[in-house]
Amino acid sequence: MLQLEDVSVSFGGIHALSNVTFGVEDASIVGLVGPNGAGKTTLFDAISGLVRLTKGEIRFNGRSLTNLAPHHRVRAGVGRSFQVPRPLRELTVRENLMVAQHFGGGSDDEATIDKLLVFLELNNRQHAMAATDLSLTQRKMLEIGKALATRPKLLMLDEVFAGLETAGKRSFSDLILRLAQEWKLSVVMIEHDIETISRLCQRVIVLDFGRLIADGTPETVFEDPAVVRSYTGAGTEDA
Amino acid sequence: MKTLLGVLCAVLAAASVAAIFHTNGYILGLFVAALTIAGVALAWALLGNLGGMISLGHAAFFGVGGYASAILAKSAGWPVLLAIPSAGVVAAMASLVMLPILRLRGAYFALAVLAYAEVFRILATEASGLTGGAAGLLSIPRIPSGVFGLSDGIVAYSLVVGLVVLLAVCYDRVRRSYSGLALRAMQDSEAATSVLGVPVFRLKATMLLLSAFATGVFGAFNAHVIGFLQPDYAFSGDWSILPMVAAIFGGYRTVTGPIVGAIAIYLLDQLVFKNLVPQGHQIVLGILLCAMILFSPRGLVPIITRGRSAVSKDKDARHVAA
Numbered sequence: 001m002l003q004l005e006d007v008s009v010s011f012g013g014i015h016a017l018s019n020v021t022f023g024v025e026d027a028s029i030v031g032l033v034g035p036n037g038a039g040k041t042t043l044f045d046a047i048s049g050l051v052r053l054t055k056g057e058i059r060f061n062g063r064s065l066t067n068l069a070p071h072h073r074v075r076a077g078v079g080r081s082f083q084v085p086r087p088l089r090e091l092t093v094r095e096n097l098m099v100a101q102h103f104g105g106g107s108d109d110e111a112t113i114d115k116l117l118v119f120l121e122l123n124n125r126q127h128a129m130a131a132t133d134l135s136l137t138q139r140k141m142l143e144i145g146k147a148l149a150t151r152p153k154l155l156m157l158d159e160v161f162a163g164l165e166t167a168g169k170r171s172f173s174d175l176i177l178r179l180a181q182e183w184k185l186s187v188v189m190i191e192h193d194i195e196t197i198s199r200l201c202q203r204v205i206v207l208d209f210g211r212l213i214a215d216g217t218p219e220t221v222f223e224d225p226a227v228v229r230s231y232t233g234a235g236t237e238d239a
Numbered sequence: 240m241k242t243l244l245g246v247l248c249a250v251l252a253a254a255s256v257a258a259i260f261h262t263n264g265y266i267l268g269l270f271v272a273a274l275t276i277a278g279v280a281l282a283w284a285l286l287g288n289l290g291g292m293i294s295l296g297h298a299a300f301f302g303v304g305g306y307a308s309a310i311l312a313k314s315a316g317w318p319v320l321l322a323i324p325s326a327g328v329v330a331a332m333a334s335l336v337m338l339p340i341l342r343l344r345g346a347y348f349a350l351a352v353l354a355y356a357e358v359f360r361i362l363a364t365e366a367s368g369l370t371g372g373a374a375g376l377l378s379i380p381r382i383p384s385g386v387f388g389l390s391d392g393i394v395a396y397s398l399v400v401g402l403v404v405l406l407a408v409c410y411d412r413v414r415r416s417y418s419g420l421a422l423r424a425m426q427d428s429e430a431a432t433s434v435l436g437v438p439v440f441r442l443k444a445t446m447l448l449l450s451a452f453a454t455g456v457f458g459a460f461n462a463h464v465i466g467f468l469q470p471d472y473a474f475s476g477d478w479s480i481l482p483m484v485a486a487i488f489g490g491y492r493t494v495t496g497p498i499v500g501a502i503a504i505y506l507l508d509q510l511v512f513k514n515l516v517p518q519g520h521q522i523v524l525g526i527l528l529c530a531m532i533l534f535s536p537r538g539l540v541p542i543i544t545r546g547r548s549a550v551s552k553d554k555d556a557r558h559v560a561a
Contacts (some may be wrong), residue, residue: 088424090423103437103438201320
């Protein structure tokens with residue numbers, strides 16, 4: 001579905017991503033991990049078109065995304081959320097979803113919005129509320145909801161579990177599993193919690209200083225000495 | 240329905256003014272000038288409120304519209320009523336050179352537009368073969384009068400009322416559309432909006448073109464009302480500042496705010512402050528604007544709306560108590 005080949009992104013003299021190559025299969029859940037500053041969010045920005053590639057190519061379902069504007073990538077099926085939820089503050093929850101559905105999904109179907117609100121558990125009074133009045137959990141739900149309203153085939157989630165209580169984490173875990181199993185979406189998720197990654201993801205990709213240093217099942221990746229050194233910081237003294 | 244009601248109210252109010260002052264050319268002239276400013280204020284708010292781009296250079300579109308219409312009518316012999324909308328198109332085309340600056344934000348955008356306005360003023364001064372240079376254009380054909388035996392003043396007044404109402408309806412339509420929702424959302428975060436599939440640049444460009452077109456039309460209308468143009472007048476900073484002040488005074492987040500603001504400040508200035516303080520009467524206006532920004536940053540219309548809802552709540556409470 002998604003294929004990155006030799007992707008590099010530089011800001012001035014800083015190499016945020018260097019020669020990153022990997023692919024994502026249909027209906028799979030892939031974890032993207034790495035220490036702070038490893039380039040995870042930059043990778044999402046590169047895939048969604050918010051930053052320009054210095055080198056390399058990104059293909060999605062056989063089509064090159066490299067020179068497409070962000071809105072064209074959305075229409076091709078690439079959806080994403082942000083680490084800090086960015087609701088469209090001037091709008092209500094329903095309007096947030098309507099804008100996403102109209103521009104990204106290419107339709108104006110009220111019934112689909114209603115179903116989405118139920119799916120996100122924002123269907124009580126919340127749908128008419130200003131997006132800014134939602135709780136953190138609800139904002140994160142809305143963040144995913146906006147991406148879903150664009151009818152994506154690939155969903156990139158940036159630290160959706162951060163700051164959530166145990167119950168909230170459980171809700172989001174269930175939701176992500178349903179998206180892959182029932183909605184047949186491919187999910188790439190940035191996450192720091194190894195337990196969550198191990199439970200949800202069939203595959204984990206590790207970045208460090210903008211380079212891909214490991215790619216495999218959670219069991220193999222988290223035992224890789226290079227990953228242990230870079231991601232957890234442990235084992236440095238042994239080396 | 241709400242829009243239709245608003246249009247009806249505006250037309251009724253305008254007709255009342257015409258009925259009362261149809262013999263008083265001076266007052267009618269003040270209303271024409273106020274509504275011209277209202278039109279530019281509305282066009283400015285279209286870009287400022289919906290597009291999130293604060294412009295300090297709408298005089299550029301106003302001047303280009305004025306000159307284009309004057310040249311088309313005077314030199315090319317076009318009918319005035321055809322030259323006016325065509326001048327809007329010319330102003331919109333002139334705004335195309337501003338597309339690169341749409342990537343700028345905030346003060347950078349405002350200053351870049353200001354610079355463009357200055358460029359157009361210099362062009363109008365230097366292209367003397369076409370524009371008459373610094374001396375300007377005289378004897379610009381007037382708006383056709385004598386329709387149904389109406390006076391010149393009433394014809395110009397009716398035309399400007401029609402243009403303002405039409406622009407207000409268009410503004411309202413855009414504001415309520417999906418594009419309007421997206422434009423409001425873009426002001427928070429263009430990145431967050433673009434990853435929802437919103438063509439950010441295209442929407443901003445559309446708002447710039449619309450705003451330039453509307454401003455150009457009012458510039459053209461003004462040229463045919465006053466009958467002469469000079470670069471320093473047509474591209475004067477007043478045409479950038481006054482509509483902006485009117486829009487902010489009335490409440491630029493509302494459709495009616497710029498119209499109410501323009502009529503209020505222009506008529507207050509000309510009929511009241513000018514009599515009270517003949518020299519430097521604009522100072523009073525400045526103080527009034529400062530007070531408005533301090534005490535009601537959202538403008539005059541929200542104050543009126545709040546007052547009306549408080550009255551209706553009070554009535555409801557008395558009704559329940561009874």
